[in-house]
Amino acid sequence: MNLPTPARSGPAPEIDAAAWLNTAGPLTLHGLRGQVVFLHAFQMLCPACVSHGLPQASAVHERFAGQGLAVVGLHTVFEHHAAMGIEALTAFVHEYRLRFPIAIDRPGGDGPVPVTMRRYGFRGTPSVALVDHRGLLRMSHFGRADDLALGAMIGRLLLERERDG
Amino acid sequence: MNLPTPARSGPAPEIDAAAWLNTAGPLTLHGLRGQVVFLHAFQMLCPACVSHGLPQASAVHERFAGQGLAVVGLHTVFEHHAAMGIEALTAFVHEYRLRFPIAIDRPGGDGPVPVTMRRYGFRGTPSVALVDHRGLLRMSHFGRADDLALGAMIGRLLLERERDG
Amino acid sequence: MNLPTPARSGPAPEIDAAAWLNTAGPLTLHGLRGQVVFLHAFQMLCPACVSHGLPQASAVHERFAGQGLAVVGLHTVFEHHAAMGIEALTAFVHEYRLRFPIAIDRPGGDGPVPVTMRRYGFRGTPSVALVDHRGLLRMSHFGRADDLALGAMIGRLLLERERDG
Amino acid sequence: MNLPTPARSGPAPEIDAAAWLNTAGPLTLHGLRGQVVFLHAFQMLCPACVSHGLPQASAVHERFAGQGLAVVGLHTVFEHHAAMGIEALTAFVHEYRLRFPIAIDRPGGDGPVPVTMRRYGFRGTPSVALVDHRGLLRMSHFGRADDLALGAMIGRLLLERERDG
Numbered sequence: 001m002n003l004p005t006p007a008r009s010g011p012a013p014e015i016d017a018a019a020w021l022n023t024a025g026p027l028t029l030h031g032l033r034g035q036v037v038f039l040h041a042f043q044m045l046c047p048a049c050v051s052h053g054l055p056q057a058s059a060v061h062e063r064f065a066g067q068g069l070a071v072v073g074l075h076t077v078f079e080h081h082a083a084m085g086i087e088a089l090t091a092f093v094h095e096y097r098l099r100f101p102i103a104i105d106r107p108g109g110d111g112p113v114p115v116t117m118r119r120y121g122f123r124g125t126p127s128v129a130l131v132d133h134r135g136l137l138r139m140s141h142f143g144r145a146d147d148l149a150l151g152a153m154i155g156r157l158l159l160e161r162e163r164d165g
Numbered sequence: 166m167n168l169p170t171p172a173r174s175g176p177a178p179e180i181d182a183a184a185w186l187n188t189a190g191p192l193t194l195h196g197l198r199g200q201v202v203f204l205h206a207f208q209m210l211c212p213a214c215v216s217h218g219l220p221q222a223s224a225v226h227e228r229f230a231g232q233g234l235a236v237v238g239l240h241t242v243f244e245h246h247a248a249m250g251i252e253a254l255t256a257f258v259h260e261y262r263l264r265f266p267i268a269i270d271r272p273g274g275d276g277p278v279p280v281t282m283r284r285y286g287f288r289g290t291p292s293v294a295l296v297d298h299r300g301l302l303r304m305s306h307f308g309r310a311d312d313l314a315l316g317a318m319i320g321r322l323l324l325e326r327e328r329d330g
Numbered sequence: 331m332n333l334p335t336p337a338r339s340g341p342a343p344e345i346d347a348a349a350w351l352n353t354a355g356p357l358t359l360h361g362l363r364g365q366v367v368f369l370h371a372f373q374m375l376c377p378a379c380v381s382h383g384l385p386q387a388s389a390v391h392e393r394f395a396g397q398g399l400a401v402v403g404l405h406t407v408f409e410h411h412a413a414m415g416i417e418a419l420t421a422f423v424h425e426y427r428l429r430f431p432i433a434i435d436r437p438g439g440d441g442p443v444p445v446t447m448r449r450y451g452f453r454g455t456p457s458v459a460l461v462d463h464r465g466l467l468r469m470s471h472f473g474r475a476d477d478l479a480l481g482a483m484i485g486r487l488l489l490e491r492e493r494d495g
Numbered sequence: 496m497n498l499p500t501p502a503r504s505g506p507a508p509e510i511d512a513a514a515w516l517n518t519a520g521p522l523t524l525h526g527l528r529g530q531v532v533f534l535h536a537f538q539m540l541c542p543a544c545v546s547h548g549l550p551q552a553s554a555v556h557e558r559f560a561g562q563g564l565a566v567v568g569l570h571t572v573f574e575h576h577a578a579m580g581i582e583a584l585t586a587f588v589h590e591y592r593l594r595f596p597i598a599i600d601r602p603g604g605d606g607p608v609p610v611t612m613r614r615y616g617f618r619g620t621p622s623v624a625l626v627d628h629r630g631l632l633r634m635s636h637f638g639r640a641d642d643l644a645l646g647a648m649i650g651r652l653l654l655e656r657e658r659d660g
Contacts, residue, residue: 045253045260050215063478080256088210088253091245095210148393151481152488159486228643313558316646321654323647375583375590380545410586418540418583421575425540 012137013119017103021093027101036069036157037131041076044084044092046125052144053126061100068161073102076117133161177302178284182268184251186258192266201234201322202296206241209249209257211290217309218291226265233326238267241282298326342467343449347433351423357431366399366487367461371406374414374422376455382474383456391430398491403432406447463491507632508614512598514581516588522596531564531652532626536571539579539587541620547639548621556595563656568597571612628656
């Protein structure tokens with residue numbers, strides 16, 4: 001993970017979900033405004049998501065949820081669609097004890113890549129993104145994200161939020 | 166893993182598979198007679214199978230296949246049946262680059278536990294078993310199997326095979 | 331690691347070193363004022379320092395040195411003194427390829443615990459501390475420090491530094 | 496680790512130790528005849544010995560000692576001699592909780608490489624060797640030794656011992 005120099009970027013694209021797990025109702029980045037959002041894009045049959053990305057997302061959730069940060073999983077299926085439907089994902093979430101809200105990215109219609117994944121330009125899974133409390137996209141990374149670097153960006157964004165609050 | 170003192174046990178129960186992956190045709194323990202067989206029972210949505218059991222089975226396959234030992238995977242689905250059908254398993258095997266033959270255990274009919282799993286009395290997944298070159302069940306273990314202990318049992322059975330050959 | 335709620339604490343105690351490795355001359359926290367300082371207290375024969383603490387200190391050094399943060403190792407020998415002299419430490423630093431400056435904590439005189447370790451009240455090794463750009467002690471932790479939590483504190487202190495700069 | 500095809504080799508060279516730790520008196524391979532001997536050559540300041548070799552030797556000791564196998568450590572200092580004397584090694588053995596007998600290889604006199612290390616032709620540390628119950632050297636390996644392969648060789652030699660017993 002080579003995090004780009006933190007830079008003010010544009011507004012984070014909204015999530016377009018076909019369904020949600022682990023939440024009473026649909027979430028939106030707009031509704032989460034005021035919190036830092038850690039977005040983790042994964043596929044349940046992606047080995048690096050299972051071995052690294054999802055455990056990291058769970059660790060971020062355990063450590064920072066309720067302290068001004070929300071973790072949102074995004075199931076961005078772009079291959080093996082038949083094997084990763086909602087029933088399979090529900091079993092997966094149960095077995096891997098994932099506790100954070102998970103959006104099922106809306107199928108793209110004219111191609112294998114789903115809508116939200118395209119909006120963010122994620123090149124594959126796992127990918128992560130950080131959205132600040134004002135709704136700006138501040139970091140986007142494809143591949144294994146280093147804990148120290150990710151933590152540093154989270155610490156920075158949480159302090160920005162405090163200062164503005 | 167506490168391997169029991171190696172003891173001559175009875176004949177290993179035959180595999181009853183609904184289908185096979187990674188092999189030109191169905192295999193049987195009877196047909197593998199003369200080789201040591203390492204049997205790995207797993208479910209594709211079982212976290213300990215993914216993190217430990219399957220990498221170990223792949224390592225055993227890479228190290229010992231063609232030296233008198235055959236690795237056979239056994240997909241023993243006893244929960245979340247709808248999420249772990251053959252199409253899902255095929256995608257999983259592709260993504261995790263599993264190279265050894267895999268039997269899909271035959272559904273049990275009158276309960277969730279499939280036929281071969283019941284024959285072996287496996288208490289869950291991951292489970293492993295070793296069958297010697299004469300077809301006798303020599304080791305059966307539920308849970309994480311230690312590499313040193315498993316290796317020692319394999320080394321012993323391979324030497325027994327050589328001596329009888 | 332349970333990091334305390336970030337709180338403004340008092341001034342960080344100065345380092346009192348008998349000797350330094352990996353630096354042209356002695357360093358002081360006073361001289362490092364203006365940078366965030368990550369202080370890692372270790373002993374070369376402490377297993378958790380070798381397996382976790384020192385690799386973490388090296389990772390912090392690689393990632394953040396030159397970006398407003400300085401890593402300083404502190405060899406706080408409080409047991410097996412004869413086995414951990416400067417000659418042994420020099421060989422250790424060479425073999426483990428440690429690149430950051432390392433202070434050899436000054437022997438305490440009237441007890442086994444050296445001077446700087448006593449000033450900080452470290453309960454053992456590994457211990458870590460973070461000093462902000464104004465010289466205030468902002469975090470002190472005994473034991474394994476979590477990368478995400480440590481990263482978050484570093485990110486926070488680096489932003490404070492930027493805002494004041 | 497690519498273990499060579501197990502082959503009957505010559506007699507294992509005897510250990511020449513300047514001193515012993517973790518044992519009431521000196522040991523010899525001759526005195527251990529009848530047991531399989533796992534010999535682990537290490538240096539206390541060798542990173543791969545600390546992270547991999549010694550934990551593996553401890554695991555072999557815990558699993559197989561008393562079942563016809565003896566683990567013997569061999570401290571083969573060939574660099575940084577002043578930093579790895581018997582006092583330093585004693586502290587190291589205490590901190591890392593090593594339980595098996597450890598021979599301090601006798602200094603070579605006319606070069607940095609000690610006597611037993613030269614007899615075995617070890618190219619560095621960590622190195623491992625296996626001696627069968629008849630005193631023959633059956634395996635010698637420089638570098639990280641794979642648990643499955645090492646276990647297989649141990650299992651083989653233990654069965655040979657049983658058959659001859």
